[in-house]
Amino acid sequence: MxxxxxxxxxxxxxxxxxxxxxxxxxxxxxxxxxxxxxxxxxxxxxxxxxxxxxxxxxxxxxxxxxxxxxxxxxxxxxxxxxxxxxxxxxxxxxxxxxxxxxxxxxxxxxxxxxxxxxxxxxxxxxxxxxxxxxxxxxxxxxxxxxxxxxxVVYPWNFIEDMVDLIAGVMEKADAETFTADDVRYYLNEYHQIERIEMEIAQPNRLPEVLTEMERRDVVERAASGEWTLAE
Incomplete structure (x- = not known):
């Protein structure tokens, strides 16, 4: 970026x-x-x-x-x-x-x-x-x-952009592991993406993105409901 x-x-x-x-x-x-x-x-x-x-x-x-x-x-x-x-x-x-x-x-x-x-x-x-x-x-x-x-995050590249954005905020944030709520917090902190905005535009998609990030080896599970950037 x-x-x-x-x-x-x-x-x-x-x-x-x-x-x-x-x-x-x-x-x-x-x-x-x-x-x-x-x-x-x-x-x-x-x-x-x-x-x-x-x-x-x-x-x-x-x-x-x-x-x-x-x-x-x-x-x-x-x-x-x-x-x-x-x-x-x-x-x-x-x-x-x-x-x-x-x-x-x-x-x-x-x-x-x-x-x-x-x-x-x-x-x-x-x-x-x-x-x-x-x-x-x-x-x-x-x-x-x-x-x-x-x-602008368009619906046809929502996952692509969100993978990049979430990986980026994880790199910048002063934390080792992240819950879904942590991810939402940092998306708002760094990119002004409010939870209600994302849920109205693309409801219930954050779990899908995190699962896809895990599949692509961008993040890995640290514990139940927590992720960390992959090595």
């Missing part, structure tokens, strides 16, 4: 809320009278949104572009690059809507716009479900603007 303070804020979301943002973005597209032929979803965060936009806009042409920027929860890896190119001819001569879940610096979606445009696409427009005020790139369509910087 380099380049960020130890106590960066996190926000946990659920499927219903994200689905509503997909609906909002599609509404903007329709009001703008833009009729894309194909949706390009940036992998992995844009996949759910891309499929929803196809449904809302009546499209059946959906493709994916894998951009590499984040290597873990809130850990950046420099300039975004194309990892897996799109199939040949997938956007040629077509009007394109590029969708991602969030724009932080805006680098990924800006690079995707350049990449798609260079492949002889027609009109290319961009959209994000959420836009952080730190972004230097302004997409054409935005579901929600976030004025305060936060790491």
């Amino acid at each position: 380099s380049e960020l303070p130890d106590d960066f804020k996190c926000t946990i979301t659920n499927w219903e809320y994200i689905y509503s943002l997909c609906r909002d973005v599609s509404g903007e597209v329709r009001r703008d009278a833009f009729e894309p032929d194909v949706v390009v979803a940036l992998a992995r965060g844009g996949w759910f949104a891309g499929r929803c936009l196809c449904d809302f806009l009546g499209l059946d042409d959906l493709t994916s572009l894998k951009m590499e920027h984040y290597v873990g929860t809130a850990a950046k890896s420099g300039e975004p690059t194309v990892r897996y190119p799109m199939p040949e001819g997938s956007v040629e001569g077509k009007d394109v809507l590029i969708i991602d879940d969030i724009a932080d610096t805006g680098g990924s979606i800006e690079r995707a716009h350049e990449y798609v445009t260079d492949r002889d696409a027609g009109e290319v427009r961009t959209a994000t479900l959420q836009l952080l005020q730190t972004s230097e790139f302004e997409p054409d369509y935005i579901g929600e603007r976030l004025e305060d910087w936060t790491w």
Whole structure:
């Protein structure tokens, strides 16, 4: 989690809320009278949104572009690059809507716009479900603007992010073993994740995450109902 303070804020979301943002973005597209032929979803965060936009806009042409920027929860890896190119001819001569879940610096979606445009696409427009005020790139369509910087935990990568976050707070906390209540305390202490927020967004999932961390050898049982970081 380099380049960020130890106590960066996190926000946990659920499927219903994200689905509503997909609906909002599609509404903007329709009001703008833009009729894309194909949706390009940036992998992995844009996949759910891309499929929803196809449904809302009546499209059946959906493709994916894998951009590499984040290597873990809130850990950046420099300039975004194309990892897996799109199939040949997938956007040629077509009007394109590029969708991602969030724009932080805006680098990924800006690079995707350049990449798609260079492949002889027609009109290319961009959209994000959420836009952080730190972004230097302004997409054409935005579901929600976030004025305060936060790491957004999406429902499709809840376990992935929570494994990283919990391991991180265990490393920073002045303790050897942790109960589930201890984990909740430190998530709030370091990342402002309140218990009620997590239970509303992702109810009863902390035991699942801790079990998965044990399976991945990130933590190990210290006693009944207690965990410690694995050696």
